[in-house]
Amino acid sequence: MAFRIGASWLLVVLAVPLAAAILLVAVRPRGRASGWIAGAAAAVPLVGILLFVPSLWQGDAVSLAIPWAPMAGISLDLRVDWLSLPFALTEAGVTLVAVVYAWGYHTPDERTPYMYALLLLFALGMSGTTLADDLFLFFVFWEMMLLASCLLILVWGEGEQRGAVAFKYFVVTHLGSLMVLMAFLLLFNEAGSARLTTLREAESLLPAARVPIVIGLLLVGFSVKMAVFPVHIWLPDAHTVAPMPVTIMLAAAMLSMGTYGVLRFTMGLFGFREMAPFALPLMIAGVVSEIYGALMSLAEEDVKRIVAYSSVSQMGYILYGLGTYTQPGIVGATLHVVFHGIVKALLFMVLGLVIRATGKRQLGELGGLGPRLPTVAVCGAVGGLAIAGAPPLCLFVSEWMIFSGGFRTAHIALSVITLFGSLLSVAYALRLMLGIFVGKLKAEVIEARPRAMLTSTVVLSATALVAGILPTPLIAWISEELSLLMGGAW
Amino acid sequence: MTGEAWVVLPLASLAVGALMVAFLARVVTQDNGWLAATSAMSFGVGLLATGLVAVEAQAWHQVTGTWPVWGSPEPGGAVLRADPGALLLTGVAMALGLLVAIYSGRYLSLDRRYMTYYPLLILLVIGLSALLKAADLFTLYLACELMGITSYVLVAFRCETDTSVEAGFKYLMLSSAGTMSMLMGVGLIYRATGSLLLPQPATDSIWARAGLACVATGLAVKVGMVPLHTWLPDAQGRAPSSISAMLAGAVEGAALYALLKVCLGLGLSPRALGTVLVAVSLANMCVGNLMALGQTYTKRLLAYSTIAQMGYVMLAVGIGLRECANEALQAGFYMLLAHAVMKALAFLSKGAFHFYCGVTEMDDLRGVARRLPLASGSIIVAVVGLIGMPPLAGFAGKWLVLAEVIRASDALAVIGAVLFVANVLLSLGYYLPLIARLFAPLELAEPPIVLSRWMGLPLVLLAGLVLAMGIQPQPWLRLTEGIGPYLLALAQGG
Numbered sequence: 001m002a003f004r005i006g007a008s009w010l011l012v013v014l015a016v017p018l019a020a021a022i023l024l025v026a027v028r029p030r031g032r033a034s035g036w037i038a039g040a041a042a043a044v045p046l047v048g049i050l051l052f053v054p055s056l057w058q059g060d061a062v063s064l065a066i067p068w069a070p071m072a073g074i075s076l077d078l079r080v081d082w083l084s085l086p087f088a089l090t091e092a093g094v095t096l097v098a099v100v101y102a103w104g105y106h107t108p109d110e111r112t113p114y115m116y117a118l119l120l121l122f123a124l125g126m127s128g129t130t131l132a133d134d135l136f137l138f139f140v141f142w143e144m145m146l147l148a149s150c151l152l153i154l155v156w157g158e159g160e161q162r163g164a165v166a167f168k169y170f171v172v173t174h175l176g177s178l179m180v181l182m183a184f185l186l187l188f189n190e191a192g193s194a195r196l197t198t199l200r201e202a203e204s205l206l207p208a209a210r211v212p213i214v215i216g217l218l219l220v221g222f223s224v225k226m227a228v229f230p231v232h233i234w235l236p237d238a239h240t241v242a243p244m245p246v247t248i249m250l251a252a253a254m255l256s257m258g259t260y261g262v263l264r265f266t267m268g269l270f271g272f273r274e275m276a277p278f279a280l281p282l283m284i285a286g287v288v289s290e291i292y293g294a295l296m297s298l299a300e301e302d303v304k305r306i307v308a309y310s311s312v313s314q315m316g317y318i319l320y321g322l323g324t325y326t327q328p329g330i331v332g333a334t335l336h337v338v339f340h341g342i343v344k345a346l347l348f349m350v351l352g353l354v355i356r357a358t359g360k361r362q363l364g365e366l367g368g369l370g371p372r373l374p375t376v377a378v379c380g381a382v383g384g385l386a387i388a389g390a391p392p393l394c395l396f397v398s399e400w401m402i403f404s405g406g407f408r409t410a411h412i413a414l415s416v417i418t419l420f421g422s423l424l425s426v427a428y429a430l431r432l433m434l435g436i437f438v439g440k441l442k443a444e445v446i447e448a449r450p451r452a453m454l455t456s457t458v459v460l461s462a463t464a465l466v467a468g469i470l471p472t473p474l475i476a477w478i479s480e481e482l483s484l485l486m487g488g489a490w
Numbered sequence: 491m492t493g494e495a496w497v498v499l500p501l502a503s504l505a506v507g508a509l510m511v512a513f514l515a516r517v518v519t520q521d522n523g524w525l526a527a528t529s530a531m532s533f534g535v536g537l538l539a540t541g542l543v544a545v546e547a548q549a550w551h552q553v554t555g556t557w558p559v560w561g562s563p564e565p566g567g568a569v570l571r572a573d574p575g576a577l578l579l580t581g582v583a584m585a586l587g588l589l590v591a592i593y594s595g596r597y598l599s600l601d602r603r604y605m606t607y608y609p610l611l612i613l614l615v616i617g618l619s620a621l622l623k624a625a626d627l628f629t630l631y632l633a634c635e636l637m638g639i640t641s642y643v644l645v646a647f648r649c650e651t652d653t654s655v656e657a658g659f660k661y662l663m664l665s666s667a668g669t670m671s672m673l674m675g676v677g678l679i680y681r682a683t684g685s686l687l688l689p690q691p692a693t694d695s696i697w698a699r700a701g702l703a704c705v706a707t708g709l710a711v712k713v714g715m716v717p718l719h720t721w722l723p724d725a726q727g728r729a730p731s732s733i734s735a736m737l738a739g740a741v742e743g744a745a746l747y748a749l750l751k752v753c754l755g756l757g758l759s760p761r762a763l764g765t766v767l768v769a770v771s772l773a774n775m776c777v778g779n780l781m782a783l784g785q786t787y788t789k790r791l792l793a794y795s796t797i798a799q800m801g802y803v804m805l806a807v808g809i810g811l812r813e814c815a816n817e818a819l820q821a822g823f824y825m826l827l828a829h830a831v832m833k834a835l836a837f838l839s840k841g842a843f844h845f846y847c848g849v850t851e852m853d854d855l856r857g858v859a860r861r862l863p864l865a866s867g868s869i870i871v872a873v874v875g876l877i878g879m880p881p882l883a884g885f886a887g888k889w890l891v892l893a894e895v896i897r898a899s900d901a902l903a904v905i906g907a908v909l910f911v912a913n914v915l916l917s918l919g920y921y922l923p924l925i926a927r928l929f930a931p932l933e934l935a936e937p938p939i940v941l942s943r944w945m946g947l948p949l950v951l952l953a954g955l956v957l958a959m960g961i962q963p964q965p966w967l968r969l970t971e972g973i974g975p976y977l978l979a980l981a982q983g984g
Contacts, residue, residue, distance in 0.1 A: 069964035071820070071971075072890055136889065140880035147879050155929050163926035171918050178911050181892065189897045 007064040010078040010131060013048040017041045017124045021117040028113045035103040038116035042099045045127050046092035052080050056480070063133060063197070073194050077133035082480035083268065086334055087260045088130040090341040094253040095123035097345055097456050102245035104450025105352060115156055122148035122249060129257050135184040135194040142180070145257065146173050149242075149250060157241040165241040172234040176224025180261065183217035186210060187269075199269055200484075211274050218265050219278060226258030228319055229289040232312045236296075239308035244352035247304070251311050252345035256337040259318055263334070263485065271487040272325070279323050283406075283414050286320025287421065289313065294424030298431065301362050303354070306432050307347050310387060313425060314340050320418055321402035327482060327490055329405020334478045335471070336398035339386075342464050343395055346383040349457040350376055354436055356453070358443040363432070368441035375454060377437040382461040384433035386468070388426040394468035397475075493560040496546060497572045497623070500539040500580060501616055507532020508612040515605030522604050526595030526944070529608040533588035533615070540581045540619075547572040548972075557976065559625060563687060568632075569625040574972035575747050576622035578823070582830050583740035587615045589948035590732045593838055596944035597732055597845055607647060614640040614736065618744045627676045627686040627705065630748060634672060634712070637744075638665050641737065645729040657721075657728035664721040668711030675704025679756065689980045692757025702756045709752065712745035715804075716773040719797050723781070726793035731841025734789060738796045738837060739830035746803070746826070750811075754981040764811030767804045768902055774801030775913040782920045786852050788843075791920055792836050795876060798917060799829045805906050806891040809898050816974035818898070821890035823970035828883035828959055832875040835952040839869035842949070846939050852924065857932030864941045866928050868949040873921050875956045878914055883959035888914065890963075 020041030024034055055062050061081035068076045080088065099119060106112065125148055128141030154166040188194050190206050199205060206214060220231070227235040239247050267275060293313030300306045314336070321333030353376045354369065355361050370377040386393035399422065406415035467474065482490045511528050519525075550558045551574075561569035591611065598604040617636030624630035642665070646658025678701030680686055683693055707718070714722040726734040753763045778798025785791035803826045810818030842865035843849035843858055859866040875882035895907045941949070959966050 069962060069967065071967040072886065072963050073893075074963070139889075140885070143880045143885070147874065154926055160931075163923075163930060167918075167922050167926060170922055171915070174918060175915055178915060181889075182896070182907070182911060185889070185893045185896045189893060 007062050007078075009048060009051065010062065010064050010080065013045045014078070014124060014128055014131065016044040017120040017127075021120040021124070024113040024117040024120070031108050032103065034108065034113040034116045035099070035106075038120055039096070039099045039103070041120055042092070042096045042123060045123070046089070046096050049080070049085070049088045049092055049127075052085070053477070056080070056082060056085065065133075065195075072136075073188065074136045075134055075195065076137060077195050077197070078131045078137075079133035079197065080131055081484060082477065083263060083484045084130040084260070086338050086474075086478050086481070087256055088127055090256055090338050091123065091126040091130060091253045094249060094341050094345050095119070095126075097349075097460060098245040098248040100456045101248065101349055101352070101453050104452035104454075105244050105356070111155070115152065118148045118152050119245065119249070122152065122246075126253055126257055130260060133196045135188055135196065138196075139177075139181060139184060142257070143177060145254060146170065146177065149246060149254065152246045153238060153242045156243045156246070158243060159241055161237075162241050165237045169234045169238040172231070173224055176221045176231065179217045179221030179224075183214045183221065183265075186214050196264075196268075205269060211270065212277065215266050215270060215274065215278060219262060219282070222258045222261035222265070223285070223319070224258070225261065226255055226315045226319065227312055228285055228315050229292045229312060232289070232293070235312060236305050236308045239311070240302060240304045244348060248345045248348045251308070251348060252341040255311060255315060256341060258315075259322070259333065259337050262322060263330075263481070267322070267330075267485040272489055275325070275486065279325050279409075280411065282323030283320050283409075283411060286316045286318070286323055287414055287418055288316070289319060290316030290418060291421045291424065292316075294421065294428055297428040298424065301364060303351050303361050303363055303366070303432065303436065304348075306363070306428060307344070307351060310347075310425070310428060311344060314344070314387070317399060317402055317418070321405055324402075324405040324409050325486070326405040326408045328401045328408070330482065330485065331475065331478050332398050332401025332405055334481060335475060336395065336402060338474065338478075339394040339398050339464075339467060342460060342467060343383055343386040343393075346379065346457065346460040346464055347387060349453065349460065350380040350383055353449050353453055353457060354380075357445045357447055357449055359446060360443045363435045365443055366436045367439040367443075368437070369443075369445070370437035372441070372445045373437075373449070375458065376449070379457045379461040380433050380437055382464055384429040386464050388429035389422055392465070392468045394464050394471065397468060397471045492562060494550070494558040494572075495560055496543060497558050497560040497570055499543055500536045500584070501619055501623075503539045504532060504536045504612055504616050504619075507535065508609045508616070511612065512605075512609045515608070520605055522599045523595050523944075525605060525608050526591050526598075529612060530588050530591040530595075532612060533584050533591055536615070537581060537584040537588060540577060540584055543572055544577040544581070547574075547577060551972075561625070561629075565686070567626070568629040569687060570620070570623040570629065571625035572623060573976050575751075575823070575976060576619070578969050578973065579622050579740070579744050579747055580619040582827060583615050583618050583736075583744065586736060586739045586830065586834055587611060589834070589838075589951060590736055593841070593945055593948045594732050596942040597730070597841055601648065607644070610640045610644055611736070614644065615740070618740060621748050622744050624748070625688050627679060627688065627752070630688075630752065631669065631672050631676055634708070634748070635669055637741065638669060638712075641725075641733070641741065644733045645725045645737075647730055647733065651728075654728045657724035661721045661725040664718070665711055668708040668718070670708075671704045672708030675701040675706075675708065677701070678704060688751060689755035690757070698756065702753065702758060705752050706749060709745050709749040713742055713749060714774075714797050714800060715770045716777045716797065719774070719777070722797060723790050723793040726796060726837075727787055727790035731789065731837045731844060734793070735834040735837040738793070739834035742796065742800055743803075743826045743830060746800070746807075750807070750977055751980065754977055757981075760811040760814060760978060760981045764808045764813075765902070767808030767811065768906055771801040771804035771808055772906065772909050774798060774804060775909060779913050779916045782917070785920065787850060788840055788852055788855065788924070789837070789850075791852070791924070792833065792840065795917065795920070796829075796833055798913065799825075799833065799876065801913075802887070802891055802910065803829060805910060806894055809895055809903060809906065810974065811977075812902075813898050814978055815894065815898070816971075816978075818894035819974035819977065820967055820970045821887070821894045823973055824963065824967055825887035825891055827966055827970070828875070828887040828956075831952055831955050831959065832872045832882075832884055835868055835949065835956060836872035836876065838945075838948055838952065839865045839872060842941060842945050843869075845945070846941075852927060855924065855927040856930040857928070859928040860932070861936055861939055862941065863938055864946055865949060868953045870925055870928070871953045871956050873925055875960070877918060877921050881957065881960045883956045883963075886960050886963040
């Protein structure tokens with residue numbers, strides 16, 4: 001029996017977190033109730049998006065169009081297709097995990113309802129970004145993501161520097177947003193429509209002279225969100241200062257939105273011929289970012305910064321995979337987004353537990369915690385091995401696909417560098433995990449580990465393992481996106 | 491006197507209101523709350539009357555193709571016209587006046603002499619709406635003077651502080667120089683053409699051209715066009731916050747509209763006017779934003795941001811006139827509305843900080859978020875809107891303006907687009923630290939203060955409006971629909 005779900009369900013996916021955020025601000029529940037409300041509201045989009053899968057298998061994307069402000073060329077168009085699905089799922093899953101983690105991480109006070117409301121708005125920005133089928137709407141959600149996360153860093157950030165860090169985060173990311181905005185308006189003016197579906201079907205989008213400008217603006221703009229070298233400068237500080245649930249959402253979910261933008265707006269709208277000049281720059285930027293991030297990660301002492309720089313490195317793989325323009329490369333890159341989300345969330349959660357337990361965050365002050373925190377150590381081992389790309393954990397699968405995509409291109413030398421560059425990931429992963437859990441005990445465990453934090457970490461470790469052993473269904477889902485890219489040339 | 495007498499209904503109702511408030515203060519009660527409520531009521535009646543006139547004028551326009559006029563067209567007579575832009579901006583001024591009057595119900599309660607404040611506030615709006623509706627140059631001049639004189643007094647209202655008096659005096663000097671220039675221009679035009687009516691056919695007379703330049707200069711001072719903006723940071727920075735809100739939200743927009751009406755009505759081609767406006771707008775953006783970066787006084791910072799934001803408005807309007815594109819003019823006027831609401835909200839929130847916590851400098855804002863949560867929330871909405879973040883009014887404005895500028899795509903527009911984006915980025919440099927300071931940690935934890943309802947209500951309403959305008963720009967765009975065709979028709983001699 002065919003189970004189909006209506007398009008109006010798209011609205012539910014977006015409206016529930018919004019309504020919950022408004023409720024939290026309006027009612028300001030005391031104590032732990034805010035966390036529970038936020039958790040329930042974060043679970044709905046995850047379930048909601050999974051319910052679209054049967055419809056998608058039957059071959060039609062679910063879409064909804066509500067006329068909104070025709071004078072400004074704006075309509076509320078939402079759509080879920082195979083390309084948005086992996087990103088929406090990653091985002092919704094990470095949000096749920098981060099909110100549950102926050103139950104334990106955050107001690108409730110009178111500002112807690114606002115924090116959960118902002119977390120939900122942050123998540124709403126991300127899910128809206130993946131579901132929007134209109135340039136204006138996409139941009140609204142895109143900036144909502146920035147606004148909510150920036151306020152979270154500003155108000156709940158850790159350390160004296162949070163004001164400066166929030167400032168830097170906002171300015172650098174907004175620079176990227178403005179580039180994207182310029183590109184959108186060039187597209188919008190030429191095509192006369194802000195609707196993505198219309199843009200995708202248009203015969204020729206732009207005069208030939210403007211195509212490279214628009215693609216260039218989009219690529220650079222989205223790279224800022226992806227935090228690829230050299231526009232990654234906001235990332236290490238923002239990740240370090242943000243409270244752990246926000247760091248988890250930033251690193252595991254928000255970075256992927258940059259990848260989504262690249263896939264949706266450059267590869268989704270333009271064909272091979274127009275994208276061809278950008279292949280090599282993308283691959284080179286990917287390799288540079290991969291190696292730079294890994295080296296910086298090796299050089300850092302603060303455990304949060306080590307993992308933060310590893311994001312720069314991992315985004316390098318993704319960009320490299322996209323730049324190959326090959327089937328395994330692109331599917332691998334998308335798969336890497338999902339798996340990186342899982343593993344990065346896991347790593348930060350482990351760090352959160354360690355920092356909570358010891359009160360220390362410098363690698364030199366930590367050590368020998370394995371016997372004291374056995375569960376955390378096992379989770380940490382899973383996360384560390386996964387980020388190092390060890391089989392059978394999940395990131396191995398996606399890295400394999402990215403490399404195999406790379407070897408199908410003419411740039412074998414670059415692929416060889418990428419492959420050997422991944423050794424650096426092994427080095428920083430081992431340095432981090434061995435430094436924390438093995439060796440002489442330097443910092444005593446002084447505080448209990450809240451159960452909400454531990455449970456969510458264990459669940460995520462299991463996911464990382466299962467996803468690595470059984471990646472086939474996910475690969476099948478993601479491969480469907482290829483029909484939406486490069487004019488469906490595959 | 492001929493024509494449609496109902497055109498002056500809003501003005502008349504406000505005049506009655508001003509007299510009533512003055513009478514009330516002199517004879518019945520000197521209670522600030524009563525005076526504020528009465529003023530608010532007369533603004534409310536004025537707003538209602540403006541709405542009625544707008545509906546009626548729209549119907550009139552559909553039948554006759556012209557906009558209703560009242561007055562005597564003979565030399566020496568005054569003529570008022572209810573055109574769409576005038577009605578819209580009058581409505582904005584009345585609505586802001588209403589909110590400012592309510593706000594003053596608490597804000598002014600510690601001042602002396604507030605019985606003169608309310609009649610002056612109403613007179614300011616009378617002058618402003620007469621300026622907007624004036625269809626002959628002499629009425630335009632008179633209205634401009636009325637608006638000016640009341641605002642000088644209101645800027646220097648807190649005359650016990652030297653800086654307010656200084657600011658009022660500076661405003662008086664510069665603005666009077668402007669109105670003098672206007673009066674001279676009116677004389678020159680009368681000499682050249684023998685008529686003061688707007689619009690009038692273009693002539694090649696050098697005197698008429700010189701006269702137009704003089705009138706335009708006078709109005710440019712009021713708009714705060716660079717380099718005639720020097721009074722603005724002092725006036726808006728030193729006036730009571732409620733008056734700064736009126737100046738930034740209503741007076742500047744009205745002066746800009748009057749400038750457009752006069753220039754086009756006297757036969758300047760839209761393309762020439764548009765080019766000048768785009769050039770000035772670029773100067774306004776850059777000067778406003780660069781100067782704002784260095785400010786240590788919160789209100790002065792907001793005042794410089796007004797100069798920059800008027801630059802964004804003029805950019806879109808200028809592009810619209812150059813290309814004769816109504817969409818761009820609509821974008822410009824939408825931006826003007828959005829700016830009026832956002833800047834009024836910012837100034838009124840700042841007023842609350844000053845009233846309860848004595849905030850004047852930027853550093854006084856440290857940790858205020860915990861003490862005044864409502865006002866902090868509203869200033870965040872205002873400033874984030876001014877940055878142009880969705881889903882607030884400023885973002886819809888930014889999107890519309892940038893879209894139109896990019897669409898024009900000639901060399902000037904490309905420069906405009908690049909400078910616009912650069913300026914948006916530049917403005918983050920002062921808007922963000924303002925927000926960040928609100929959340930700075932404080933050693934002394936003081937209990938939160940509950941805002942008076944008089945002050946809380948306007949803040950909540952304006953913040954709601956900023957959100958509503960951003961979420962659904964359609965109705966607000968619809969309000970601006972008729973302005974472009976009217977202005978472009980003026981350029982063809984009516």
